[in-house]
Amino acid sequence: MFVDKVKIFVRGGDGGNGMVAFRREKYEPMGGPAGGDGGRGGDVIFRVDEGLRTLMDFRYQKHFKAKRGEHGRSKNQHGKNAEPLVVRVPPGTVVIHADTGEVLADLTRKGQEEVIARGGRGGRGNVRFATPKNPAPQVAENGEPGEECWVVLELKLLADVGLVGYPSVGKSTLLSAVSAARPKIGSYHFTTITPNLGVVQVDDGRSFVMADLPGLIEGAHEGVGLGHQFLRHVERTKVLVHVIDMAGSEGRDPYEDYLQINQELQLYRKALSDRPQIVAANKMDLPEAEEQLKRFREKVGPKVPIYPISAATRKGLRELLFAVADQLDQIPDQPLEDEAAQARKVYRTEEPQEPFTIHKENEVFVVKGARVEKLLKMTNFQYEDSVRRFAHILKEMGVDDALRQKGAQEGDTVRIGDMEFDFTE
Structure with missing residues (x-):
């Protein structure tokens, strides 16, 4: 599990x-x-x-x-x-x-x-x-x-490459074809509900870790579908392989799918839109795929690297893996920092907290505060000298004066933590 x-x-x-x-x-x-x-x-x-x-x-x-x-x-x-x-x-x-x-x-x-x-x-x-x-x-x-x-x-999985795309575009089939991983494969949406990892060996001896991630749908950045469960694993990948059903076998437009997935990535975390991305035009063995690919290339332009493949027949996988390995070689060998990690480097000035607070519950004055309660726990009340020291520190902190201002009088009950005391002048 x-x-x-x-x-x-x-x-x-x-x-x-x-x-x-x-x-x-x-x-x-x-x-x-x-x-x-x-x-x-x-x-x-x-x-x-x-x-x-x-x-x-x-x-x-x-x-x-x-x-x-x-x-x-x-x-x-x-x-x-x-x-x-x-x-x-x-x-x-x-x-x-x-x-x-x-x-x-x-x-x-x-x-x-x-x-x-x-x-x-x-x-x-x-x-x-x-x-x-x-x-x-x-x-x-x-x-x-x-x-x-x-x-x-x-x-957040540490994988070099993340497979992104709509459900049922062939991400799991691709991972099983290029690695020893055996993710569950089915002809229905969200067959993959948890990430799968596989080590990919390229013919020239290079290798990298690839993650098959649950499919995205519109609204994923707001948690729709598998939403955040998927997106947090994308944050640490160095390269994204965008798998697209180029045959449009479910009646969807490949170019619209491409735009929608990239929009979801950007809305979730802007830095993801700048992550190196390679398009894997999958299901090229199906009818109409070639015509769809031609229209897709015209719309996205020459700057987007596109590799026609068929994960089912393994056609074009060698060229795709070489392209991914070449892209990884251009990235410095250090973990990518997400925005949360960068934010922790900003120095923050925290507002000083009140040393203690006093409020009244029925007839009991209740004193609360981290320092006061720690003093209580660290005091050994078996010894009279320890009790005197405890009372002296409370007085130095201003607890006695604060109790008087709240109306405490001789003999009133004061509670600190689990212990109760009589207020005396």
Whole structure:
């Protein structure tokens, strides 16, 4: 089964907790602090594996969570960092944040790696909080939570050549004739509903990868028919072979088909209209094909390379393959960047977010904010010194003053995350 779009959940590992500990040596029973830091949580890394061709494995496993770092130990021993979780993806995978639509990674090269969800740092042990005023603090941090998000994986096939054209013009027959690929072939529209890849060997020793893609219809750029499912695979091809039923066996005009397909490509992404294109005038073994080809040449002009072929009888295929290979040789050997990849190179200035917000639910004041909620998760409430530090940081952030402005009074309930507190002056 060919799967080219999935939605999965990724989460970096939490950092290990820092420890509250003190030296207990023979002649120093009440020594100074000796709690070590926690280890860093594991990152979730996506790595390109050339052996994969679809995203089918992600249909059965949709959650990927890295391990947390080890907790700190006594005698100032730091916890071990967790190993990263490596997720293998096929070349051509685009990783998109499900909520924001931001492209997080475009994975095209063999062995390429990108960190998608970072692990949290380890919490600090009480050694880190020792000061002249408080040489033996009972303060240690919990590990920082790892990053988490839902992401959409889209596969855009990495093929040198893409076969485009209306349904039933002979794209699958052509691929099966020039390669070892065996796509499904039938005399009805949309026989091909998923892309097929084949390696084509030219007589002079050159080779390239050709993709047979689902047929286009009018409105495909808006998702009509197989629409976007087809068009995203065209983006990475270096050369387009436009297969046309030159015999007009279904009553269509070959020249109108040619214009319509090119219009759909341009409407979907303007850069596709500039992609090198070769016309394969197929079904030349059928009646009226020669007359149609003559009219077609007159309309498109001499600048469009046209190769009469018959995929069924294999006539003209050798000349077509040589032309395709020659065209590929003229293109620099580097992946074509789509518009999304180019857009990511533009520097963007993001608006600063509010550090926290406060609203009232019934009689409870609810404080929300990424920094406040992270502080809550990293505070170890078993120790009084940690609680004091938590309250001090909230005050420095201005949470206390903001609560007073909202009308909070002595004894009112304040909720942060899953915990509730009494507001005190």
